[in-house]
Amino acid sequence: MSDRKDIALRRAESLQKRHAAETRFRWYGRAAISFGMLCIVFLFTDIFSKGAGAFQQTYIDMEIHFDPEVLGLTPQSTPAEIEQASFGSFFKKALRQQYPDLTSRKEKRQLYGLVTSDMPLTLRNQVMAEPSLIGTTKSIRMIADDDIDVYYKYSYGRDNEDGTSVGRATELQQSIVAELAQQGRIGTRFNNTFFTAADSREPELAGIKGAIVGSMLTLMITLIISFPIAVATAIYLEEFAPKNKLTDFIEVNINNLAAVPSVIFGLLGLAIFINFFGLPRSVPLVGGLVLSLMTLPTIIISSRAAIKAVPPSIRDAALGMGASKVQTVLHHVLPLALPGMLTGTIIGMAQALGETAPLLMIGMVAFIVDVPASVGDSATVLPVQIFLWSDSPERGFVEKTSAAIMVLLTFLIFMNSFAVWLRKRLERRW
Amino acid sequence: MTERFQTVGNPLLEDPKMRVRNASVFYADKQAIFDVDLDIGKNQVISMIGPSGCGKSTFLRCLNRMNDTIDICRVEGQLELDGQDINDRKIDVVELRARVGMVFQKPNPFPKSIYENVAYGARIHGLTDNKVQLDDLVEQCLQRCGLWKEVKDRLHEPATGLSGGQQQRLCIARAIAVNPEVILMDEPCSALDPIATATVEELIHELSQNFTICIVTHSMQQAARVSERTAYFHLGKLIEVNDTSKVFTNPEHQLTEEYITGRIG
Numbered sequence: 201m202s203d204r205k206d207i208a209l210r211r212a213e214s215l216q217k218r219h220a221a222e223t224r225f226r227w228y229g230r231a232a233i234s235f236g237m238l239c240i241v242f243l244f245t246d247i248f249s250k251g252a253g254a255f256q257q258t259y260i261d262m263e264i265h266f267d268p269e270v271l272g273l274t275p276q277s278t279p280a281e282i283e284q285a286s287f288g289s290f291f292k293k294a295l296r297q298q299y300p301d302l303t304s305r306k307e308k309r310q311l312y313g314l315v316t317s318d319m320p321l322t323l324r325n326q327v328m329a330e331p332s333l334i335g336t337t338k339s340i341r342m343i344a345d346d347d348i349d350v351y352y353k354y355s356y357g358r359d360n361e362d363g364t365s366v367g368r369a370t371e372l373q374q375s376i377v378a379e380l381a382q383q384g385r386i387g388t389r390f391n392n393t394f395f396t397a398a399d400s401r402e403p404e405l406a407g408i409k410g411a412i413v414g415s416m417l418t419l420m421i422t423l424i425i426s427f428p429i430a431v432a433t434a435i436y437l438e439e440f441a442p443k444n445k446l447t448d449f450i451e452v453n454i455n456n457l458a459a460v461p462s463v464i465f466g467l468l469g470l471a472i473f474i475n476f477f478g479l480p481r482s483v484p485l486v487g488g489l490v491l492s493l494m495t496l497p498t499i500i501i502s503s504r505a506a507i508k509a510v511p512p513s514i515r516d517a518a519l520g521m522g523a524s525k526v527q528t529v530l531h532h533v534l535p536l537a538l539p540g541m542l543t544g545t546i547i548g549m550a551q552a553l554g555e556t557a558p559l560l561m562i563g564m565v566a567f568i569v570d571v572p573a574s575v576g577d578s579a580t581v582l583p584v585q586i587f588l589w590s591d592s593p594e595r596g597f598v599e600k601t602s603a604a605i606m607v608l609l610t611f612l613i614f615m616n617s618f619a620v621w622l623r624k625r626l627e628r629r630w
Numbered sequence: 631m632t633e634r635f636q637t638v639g640n641p642l643l644e645d646p647k648m649r650v651r652n653a654s655v656f657y658a659d660k661q662a663i664f665d666v667d668l669d670i671g672k673n674q675v676i677s678m679i680g681p682s683g684c685g686k687s688t689f690l691r692c693l694n695r696m697n698d699t700i701d702i703c704r705v706e707g708q709l710e711l712d713g714q715d716i717n718d719r720k721i722d723v724v725e726l727r728a729r730v731g732m733v734f735q736k737p738n739p740f741p742k743s744i745y746e747n748v749a750y751g752a753r754i755h756g757l758t759d760n761k762v763q764l765d766d767l768v769e770q771c772l773q774r775c776g777l778w779k780e781v782k783d784r785l786h787e788p789a790t791g792l793s794g795g796q797q798q799r800l801c802i803a804r805a806i807a808v809n810p811e812v813i814l815m816d817e818p819c820s821a822l823d824p825i826a827t828a829t830v831e832e833l834i835h836e837l838s839q840n841f842t843i844c845i846v847t848h849s850m851q852q853a854a855r856v857s858e859r860t861a862y863f864h865l866g867k868l869i870e871v872n873d874t875s876k877v878f879t880n881p882e883h884q885l886t887e888e889y890i891t892g893r894i895g
Contacts, residue, residue: 522754
């Protein structure tokens with residue numbers, strides 16, 4: 201045996217090593233967290249700096265004289281006559297009147313390109329609503345074309361060293377913008393279009409409402425189908441099913457399903473729902489069915505965990521009083537497991553909301569300009585809309601892409617916070 | 631098979647409430663109870679004592695088929711309540727458990743209000759017709775358990791807010807609300823302090839006038855205080871059954887003597 205002094209010395213030495221190891225470990229943890237936070241900050245800064253612009257829209261004010269002769273209309277014209285009138289050529293003429301110096305065909309085209317190509321239609325609608333406009337002159341606020349929009353928002357009034365500008369605004373258009381700005385006839389306002397319109401080929405007219413509604417319809421179907429099936433499965437497997445080879449096999453398969461790449465579910469949906477059952481393509485109904493296949497294992501697994509977490513003493517108490525198995529489950533186990541089940545469901549829904557790949561397989565990637573009204577209408581969803589826009593060559597879609605990501609993230613953060621709140625709210629101690 | 635062990639003392643009675651013959655319990659292949667013969671008298675308190683793992687709790691759980699909840703557990707032999715075989719697969723365990731109630735080792739009130747805890751059994755068995763009767767029943771049961779004065783102003787507060795002793799008495803109130811014939815108690819005082827224990831023991835004593843009570847306990851003093859008969863289990867065998875005073879003063883079997891004098895256990 202070594203003497204006391206020696207032991208004390210060894211102990212001090214080992215203590216020092218232990219302290220060092222603990223400090224080191226703490227720093228590893230801090231480094232890992234900082235790295236994660238840095239990535240998130242970088243991601244958010246990037247998305248926000250790119251996407252913030254999409255919430256602003258450039259407008260141009262133009263004096264338009266609703267010339268009865270050019271339109272061939274009078275204030276007494278019927279809607280049918282207004283429908284027939286050629287607002288396209290009228291609008292071009294009205295613009296030309298403002299800039300009589302622009303004579304060449306090329307210059308004229310650039311002039312027409314200042315505002316969105318949708319303008320003649322908007323004017324027609326205004327006249328339709330208010331026929332008394334005919335014969336008067338009115339200042340009309342117009343949505344600027346996407347090239348002008350990005351030029352005005354990102355290049356106008358800033359010194360670019362190499363003289364280049366964002367977007368495809370020509371020198372002529374740039375000089376007109378400068379002139380308009382001097383007169384105070386160009387500016388930005390909140391971009392209503394982005395939240396009220398569906399997709400469009402023109403970035404200035406493209407909005408996210410179609411995708412949001414499509415996502416909601418799809419998620420609704422997913423929830424309606426997956427929640428009851430998953431909860432019934434979880435309760436049966438956990439409380440009623442005998443523990444044997446068959447249930448083991450089912451359990452392994454459920455766990456495996458949770459790990460299957462989502463694109464496979466898309467192929468499955470394509471084969472079964474579209475090819476076999478003949479359901480239409482690109483509709484939220486099929487999208488929801490496919491996503492519920494994908495979400496089922498997630499909800500089942502979390503529901504089973506929630507049921508397992510209910511203390512057995514509660515079951516014993518109920519059974520010991522002569523409650524039947526079903527009564528025990530419905531009266532005692534389910535209320536206690538419900539918060540966990542709901543949390544799992546919301547997290548599964550959030551996953552489904554962000555899913556793209558399986559929906560590409562069933563055709564929800566189509567270009568759709570209408571806001572879907574039912575689960576049987578062609579639709580697209582938020583992540584697919586992001587994918588579509590990120591793929592578009594127009595400069596105007598860059599900010600739209602980031603803005604759509606912001607909207608998607610907002611929904612996800614909202615859903616996850618709701619899950620946390622719900623768990624806190626329903627949790628009961630025993 | 632080893633030769634059958636013969637229980638010493640007086641395991642059999644005339645006109646018992648419950649009659650157990652040749653009861654054996656297996657967990658998968660492992661035998662936990664060996665050929666127990668025992669009669670449980672009407673409106674009597676019988677206590678089961680023995681070292682840890684001797685099978686007394688397992689035996690108790692046979693009496694209302696709570697062992698059914700354990701998949702690998704198998705019970706053999708003849709178990710009768712008022713002459714009716716309760717180990718029959720065809721019997722309705724819901725009815726059996728309404729007649730043979732149970733109180734567990736750890737107080738396990740439902741995470742609901744005090745009122746709901748007591749009312750639950752009456753509700754599921756449809757014992758009352760209206761709210762007034764149910765209120766009466768709840769009050770009556772709480773009063774019998776000496777809990778009424780303590781909780782009457784907070785009936786609708788969570789039962790989990792009560793102290794350990796109060797929770798255990800609430801569990802007993804919950805059990806008697808179903809009006810069972812037999813109450814099984816599995817170490818009901820092991821999680822309680824001495825004062826709460828004394829209250830529960832008093833309660834057991836009072837209840838024994840109307841109920842048949844089987845109590846598993848680790849405390850020999852408790853067995854001596856509350857029970858009229860005592861059964862001593864050892865390694866799954868029922869060693870000795872006799873009047874409590876006889877078991878503690880003049881045990882017949884050597885193992886019993888070693889246990890009560892503190893040499894085993």
